[in-house]
Amino acid sequence: MTAHEYLGQIHELDIQIRRKQEKARKIKESLYASGISYENIGDAKPHNTGDAMGEAMAKVIDYLQEIEDDTAHLIVLRIEADNIIGQLEDEAERRILEQHYLFYESIEKIAEDMGYTTRTVYRYRNSGLEKLTFPESCH
Numbered sequence: 160m161t162a163h164e165y166l167g168q169i170h171e172l173d174i175q176i177r178r179k180q181e182k183a184r185k186i187k188e189s190l191y192a193s194g195i196s197y198e199n200i201g202d203a204k205p206h207n208t209g210d211a212m213g214e215a216m217a218k219v220i221d222y223l224q225e226i227e228d229d230t231a232h233l234i235v236l237r238i239e240a241d242n243i244i245g246q247l248e249d250e251a252e253r254r255i256l257e258q259h260y261l262f263y264e265s266i267e268k269i270a271e272d273m274g275y276t277t278r279t280v281y282r283y284r285n286s287g288l289e290k291l292t293f294p295e296s297c298h
Contacts, residue, residue, distance in 0.1 A: 162288040166260035169236050173263075176229045183222035186215050237261065243291055252287030255280055 190212065240261060247253040254273070258264045264272075270280045 162291045162293070165293060166240055166256070166288075169233065169240060169260060170263055172229060172233045172236065176226055176233065179222050179226050179229070183219050183226070186219050186222075190215055190219070239293075243293060244287075246292075247287055247290060249283075249287065249290075251283045252290070255283045256287045256291075259284060 241257075244253055244256045244260070247256070251273070255269055258269045258272075259266065266277050266280050266284070269275075270277045273280070275283075
């Protein structure tokens with residue numbers, strides 16, 4: 160896995176979490192509209208009664224567990240990436256990698272904020288990526 164791919168998985172995982180949150184929210188809205196209370200659905204899975212409401216509640220619980228697991232993984236990735244990027248000696252490389260991979264800012268926005276051309280930001284980004292070293296546990 161390249162440095163770009165490794166750091167890019169942070170944003171991808173964040174997107175997946177947001178999609179699952181939206182799906183869970185939509186199902187909860189449907190349950191609420193049906194007059195079903197879902198306040199305590201995180202406590203235990205409902206019995207498999209075969210009804211649509213029970214299945215919907217079970218799906219929300221599944222999404223909530225997946226979101227929790229994914230969020231824990233995202234936190235670990237962010238901390239690892241922040242520590243690895245933080246080891247770069249060049250301030251511009253470090254700032255660009257942080258802004259792009261940890262804060263999801265576009266190269267164009269970074270260039271504007273830093274007063275660089277986009278070509279210069281890409282150059283710094285690429286040179287910073289080449290200098291990153293990942294522990295084996297990160298792959």
